[in-house]
């Protein structure tokens with residue numbers, strides 16, 4: 001099913017019933033008192049108790065079997081290239097594998113692994129527009145890949161950003177991966193991007209591959225991107241005092257990635273918690289990369305931060321859902337009426353010592369996924385990648 005018309009959203013009426021635990025994605029109220037969700041034509045239309053919700057005329061009915069439903073996970077930092085193939089480790093099907101790890105939306109931080117990537121202004125603009133179009137047309141497995149994230153170069157002028165925005169480009173790739181590595185130039189171009197509605201991120205920390213450079217706290221704070229990309233390094237992190245300076249010196253998103261320094265991720269988490277700023281924490285894998293691709297990377301981050309960082313699991317899931325959706329103005333990531341019907345259904349992994357899914361994640365285990373849904377359409381059933389769930393959701397009517 002990977003490649004056929006994945007953008008289709010209906011018409012259809014999806015009912016998910018018998019939900020045991022409903023995670024909202026919202027830090028202010030991470031658990032909802034509801035056991036039923038209805039979605040029509042790809043959007044959530046009702047959330048509540050079965051007796052209070054009209055569940056008639058469903059085209060698809062899913063029995064969650066008392067397990068957990070959460071918003072589909074969002075990977076805030078990926079490096080796609082073309083379709084479901086990456087040249088970085090020469091892998092095919094990596095996006096579909098992420099779907100089996102619960103990821104339903106991905107944000108490109110630059111299509112930097114494109115063989116022969118153009119660095120002249122006309123070429124980089126053309127490539128960004130091409131990537132945006134191509135990934136919006138082809139969604140591997142149904143996964144929404146927001147791509148078309150140009151890596152800025154010193155020769156760019158304001159009109160280039162205006163032109164990119166008019167052509168549908170909504171993101172910048174990581175500042176620092178191209179020729180712009182100084183604070184003043186980065187700040188000027190990030191300002192142009194923002195003026196035309198283009199979001200920005202930056203490569204924080206030491207170089208990731210030969211040719212990329214060190215981006216320290218002074219450049220990060222001066223550039224003032226919307227997201228502090230991999231504040232825990234990609235992979236080499238800044239020293240703790242610089243990470244603290246960044247957390248305290250701005251109000252931007254604090255992105256923690258799997259392909260980064262785990263100790264620095266925990267330091268960032270504790271700093272943000274001290275500041276009462278956990279809503280700034282968002283998660284990515286920063287894959288494909290030198291350490292490969294991680295289909296379970298977002299789940300592993302949730303589990304690592306919850307267990308070692310001592311964050312209740314229901315809040316750690318917000319880092320990978322609602323926080324990212326809000327920061328990046330996405331219409332998914334939260335269980336709210338009107339949002340995209342993108343869900344992951346999961347349960348405590350078989351033989352995990354926790355007595356429920358939240359306890360098992362807080363003990364450092366991964367949950368087992370039994371279903372993913374994007375735009376109200378069931379995309380996968382029992383995950384081929386997670387440990388098996390104790391109880392699984394099933395389609396009981398419809399197709």
Ligand SMILES: [Zn+2]
Nearest residue numbers: 174203208234
């Ligand atoms: Zn990076």
